[in-house]
Amino acid sequence: MLKQYTDESAPTIKNWAKQYNVKLNQQQFDALVSFAYNCGWDPYYQKTIRSVIARGDATPQEIRHAFDLYNTDGVKVQPGLINRRADEADMFLDGSYERKNRD
Numbered sequence: 424m425l426k427q428y429t430d431e432s433a434p435t436i437k438n439w440a441k442q443y444n445v446k447l448n449q450q451q452f453d454a455l456v457s458f459a460y461n462c463g464w465d466p467y468y469q470k471t472i473r474s475v476i477a478r479g480d481a482t483p484q485e486i487r488h489a490f491d492l493y494n495t496d497g498v499k500v501q502p503g504l505i506n507r508r509a510d511e512a513d514m515f516l517d518g519s520y521e522r523k524n525r526d
Contacts, residue, residue, distance in 0.1 A: 432459040439464065443477045451476075454515035461507065462493050469493070487512045 436455045440447050447455065455464075455476070462469060475481045475489040490512040494504040506523070513519040 432456045432464070435459055435464045439473070445477050445479070450518040450520075451515050453520075454511045457514070458490070458493070458508075458511050483516050486516060490515070 433452075433456050436447075436452060436459055439445070440452075458464075458472070459469075464473070466473065471492055472489040475485055481489075487509075490508040491505075494500050494508050496504070510519075510522050513521075513523070
């Protein structure tokens with residue numbers, strides 16, 4: 424599964440980071456690859472998370488909020504997506520690769 428994430432989404436994140444001169448450490452890169460695999464990395468639909476991270480001076484709260492915005496199936500907030508985005512934010516901010524059981 425990890426190879427699939429990497430093969431499909433890693434080049435997209437690498438190109439974006441290079442284009443916008445965004446410096447990412449490994450945990451941040453991994454979190455964005457997971458996010459891009461699950462949500463896409465379209466400039467229109469993912470503009471909030473892209474712009475917050477590209478700014479370079481976002482607070483942890485702003486970054487967490489940016490991940491949290493992508494928790495619907497297009498209509499309804501989904502508990503599983505809330506959990507996934509929280510895990511990706513934890514990975515990005517804290518380097519936590521552990522999936523947590525959140526209620």
